[in-house]
Amino acid sequence: EWLTKKPGRYYPRWPTEDYFRQVRKSFGMVKLIDDKIGELLDLINRKGMYNNTIIVFTSDHGNLMGEHASNLKGSPYKTSATVPFIIRYPNVIPPNRVIQAPAHSTDFAPTLLKLVGVKAKMKSFHGENLAKVLSGKKKQNRWRYVYFRHYFHERYGGAWVALANVRYKLVLSIHSTKQWLYDLKHDPDELKNIAYQEFPMFKKMRLILCCKMFNNHDPLFTHQNLKCPQTAKKIKCD
Secondary structure, eight states, X not given: OTTTOOOOTTOSSSSOHHHHHHHHHHHHHHHHHHHHHHHHHHHHHHXXXXXXXXXXXXXXXXXXXXXXXXXXXSOSSHHHHOOOEEXXXXXXXXXXXXXXXXXXXXXXXXXXXXXXXXXSOOTTOSSOOOHHHHHTSSOXXXXXXXXXXXXXXXXXXXXXXXXXXXXEEEEEXXXXXXXXXXXXXXXXXXXXXXXXXXXXXXXXXXXXXXXXXXXXXXXXXXXXXXXXXXXXXXXXXX
């Protein structure tokens, strides 16, 4: 019913029929991908490789599907910025295991290389090796801070940086001196900005975010609207 609902007097400007058409197409693509993955898994099983093959399902980031009155991508909101990471490796990763700790796409390469037995050191990778976390041999770092960003060009918008852990998310934008902090436990839909109510947490996370930006040579570190403190250059944040 929601997919076929047409704009009326309660939706004079948005969503439009074009939006609902896009939603139907998106769900159609999801159904197609689901069908094709099933065919691929059936083939692996018929070849006798199902129990000795690492199967990973991930994707590019998604578009907002009406959340926050938008259907665009490149947003720091959860439904746009997060990607799936589903992995199956019998006899190594326990079934139905769920990792609640934050992870990053840069973790994929060192994790998969360790799972297939590569002995090389992983110090050159930006991400972390999560192989032992997946197998249950190491505790999850639920309070790990993950840094992510979106940057095209100041003229075209989309320039923001963000830091998140299991509880909070901080977002800074070059287009505004306003800053956003969300409590992901009590506000999972990211609707209430608490940057000024929770100023100590905001200040702490901004310092860590700026430290990570400096360590990764992020050109936005010096942007005046982000107000990165110079002390961020001197602390340890990795």
